Amino acid sequence: MKVFLVGNPNAGKSTLFNALTHGHAKVGNWHGVTVGALEKEGAFGDGRAVYVDLPGLYTAQGRSMEERSARAALDADGDAAVLFVAECATLARVMPLFYDLCRGRRAALVLTKKRQFVRRGGRVDERGLSRLLGVNVFCAEGMRGRELARAAACVAAARPLAGEPVPLPPSCYLPEQAALSPWERLLMKGWFCVPFFLVLLAAAFWLTFAPYAPGAWMKDMIGMLFSDVLGGPARRIPSPVLRSLLAEGLLPALGTVLGFLPQILMLFLFLVVLEESGFLSRLAALTDGAFAAVGLNGRAVFSLVMGFGCTAAAVLTTRGLDDKRVQRRTILCLPYISCSAKLPVFLTLSASFFPHPFLAVLLLYALGVGLALLVALATAGGGRAPFVMELAPLQCPRPIFVAKSLLFQAKQFIIKTATVILAFLLLSWLLSSFDWSFRLAGPQQSMLASLCRGMAWLFAPAGMNDWRIAYAALSGLIAKENVAGALAMLCGDFPYGAASAFALAVFVLTCSPCVSAIAATAHEVGWKRALLYAALQTVSALLLSYFAYFLWRGGAPYAVLAALPPLALLLVRKRHETIHRPRKHHARRVHR
Amino acid sequence: MTLDKAGAPARLRIVCLHAEPSLQGRLRALGLGEGEEVQLVGASRRVFYVRTASGGTVALGRETARMIGVEG
Structure with a gap:
């Protein structure tokens, strides 16, 4: 039945x-x-x-x-x-x-x-x-x-x-008789709600990424487990193949990826509390006007916030939008919202270009949100459905529900690491540790080097004429965590300077999302469009990474020059809307 | 008058809906149909908060508020 x-x-x-x-x-x-x-x-x-x-x-x-x-x-x-x-x-x-x-x-x-x-x-x-x-x-x-x-x-x-x-x-x-509570009244005020959200966001970032904060401390503990507790005995294994597999391959790579689990969970804690408390629907209502200026609407807030967790899941939530045009625009923006899988990459690279990982991650997240809004603005047009939304009840998040959600996310992450990421790392180790005669070889003489040497030019304009970087960067198309794992396995510590690290971080930030997100996009907009979006995003990510490298080396004057094209776009659109705005009622009467 | 012209707080009665049929259906389903007694509990330049008879709160954009005819 x-x-x-x-x-x-x-x-x-x-x-x-x-x-x-x-x-x-x-x-x-x-x-x-x-x-x-x-x-x-x-x-x-x-x-x-x-x-x-x-x-x-x-x-x-x-x-x-x-x-x-x-x-x-x-x-x-x-x-x-x-x-x-x-x-x-x-x-x-x-x-x-x-x-x-x-x-x-x-x-x-x-x-x-x-x-x-x-x-x-x-x-x-x-x-x-x-x-x-x-x-x-x-x-x-x-x-x-x-x-x-x-x-x-x-x-x-x-x-x-x-x-x-x-x-x-x-x-x-x-029917129930209760009036609005003081909290409900307060959260209807833009002057309180939006700054309150920004304070919560800053607190979440601080607890997750700041040095000596709980998130960073737990990451260091896991790092020590893999490098010292497990890595020590692994380095003493007599068999060279097994020693290479464990001590130089899997343990550093898995330690890098799994080390970020506590910080990813702290980020999910923030997202779960935001959603479960009912705060998100109030934020959506208050930001609808601002989002309208870039061709989105307040309901897209849910999808954009979910994008900080997982892009694929966020794409699916866009079905709740009443307007197909707004749905497409939101899907185009989502890859620029840094999902939790990009965190390991950002934190791995951030040490090379910022003394404090907290500031580096904040910069990259802000850059991502800015680019998302720019993409929405560039594709805006054609109107949007009127905003109507029932506000979810305000409630204190239930601890058992929050705990279950976090356990579920941890389980999903560990399963993904133990399957997709482990399989990729094993394959990477195999190809990077053996030559075509299946003898143990260094990375530069390996099968992987001969297969990927032709890609070395991809990041040459960003100061990294290196097939290992190209391979690691493109492995993010399978799963973003692979980038951090591959870098740890093939390079150890990041071998290039701050400008190159920033350029690579920008590439990962703006590149096409992983295959799961592409499949979710295909489900909503069709495969042709999804693959086109992925291709355009990857190519534009490469160009943006070159630009980021150039900006980092050039400094502030170039940053001002870089801001000119998006400002010009904004001005041109504004002027176009002013000239072509619909006549108000009085004007219509006069001109009839 | 339309909802966007009413000042908050105010007790209002909805008299008509000038919206396309699917939006009218949505508004009625949320308790904002013709004849319903509602409370405008908050209003800003862009968003209007309406408390319905069932105790729920609905947020409406200015464009939507302009489509709802009310009397005080």
């Missing part, structure tokens, strides 16, 4: 899905976290059923791409049962949607967030509602395991829903 979970965004469908199936659907305090249908088998009474978690819908017809995909999934299977998930607070308003989606189907109504609703003065009687609506109504809050599976299974014996929406009488339902 198939059971769809439907309802408004942020109603708790994915939380219910995870509870029924022991799944790991992404949950969060934002309207539009789920962007695609997710299917999994789970307990259903004493048997099993396939549950399908769908993106949230506000209306039966759907306005955004994710709403329309949810509707299409529902229409494709007319026999499936439906669990309509509704927050207690919005129950009265979703009744028309409940009837629109569930009419003619076996359905049950699942209520969520009841504790919060009752605390704010609301009242709901599930039994009374059940008699009134003629369907099973139950509250999922506090239910676990078999109890929840049995409650969900009531839908199997339900009669198809019939009739029209009826007003909910006070005996069954009383």
